[in-house]
């Protein structure tokens with residue numbers, strides 16, 4: 001029974017306490033909303049917790065296997081046993097700590113989800129109509145595009161979406177966001193481009209043979225460039241040439 005004392009409650013508690021440590025950084029700093037970064041952070045948090053749990057309990061189990069292994073045939077079944085209190089503690093304490101961590105992560109995800117479903121008041125609106133197999137965008141000011149949009153950097157953009165035919169799903173991997181576009185329904189998603197550049201949107205719901213061939217480009221540009229582009233598009237559509245294609 002002498003081996004019992006070495007199981008090391010102190011190291012167990014220290015390891016469990018470490019699980020809670022990365023929790024601090026989830027608070028928002030009140031700057032430009034960046035749900036994509038928040039999702040990344042939360043995902044990283046999950047990975048860190050899994051890593052700590054894996055290393056601590058995997059390592060501990062391996063240590064125990066070696067430390068208490070039988071070194072002679074007669075020792076099999078004769079190893080030191082846990083007391084009842086230790087056995088209960090080893091079941092209850094990790095369970096409570098892990099559940100607390102799970103609830104903590106779930107609560108953060110819930111807060112983030114609410115953010116993701118609350119459109120900022122200053123968001124510009126783009127109407128999106130999904131088709132087999134392309135995306136029509138309508139800025140509501142006479143400007144329409146297909147399979148590409150420009151948005152201003154640092155400006156929340158809300159997509160009000162529907163579909164002309166079947167269920168599609170508009171997903172922007174870099175912005176960590178995706179939402180179905182459904183015939184007869186209005187759905188939405190919003191995002192903020194944090195820096196200039198182009199990123200790809202794809203259809204995330206199998207919608208027919210052309211499903212893989214309906215990418216859309218989202219180009220984030222500085223506000224002034226965006227304003228100039230909108231103006232040029234309006235002039236283009238006001239010209240006597242054929243009106244903007246509209247299926």
Ligand SMILES: [Cu+2]
Pocket residue numbers: 130131133167168169203204205206207211214
């Ligand atoms: Cu589709």
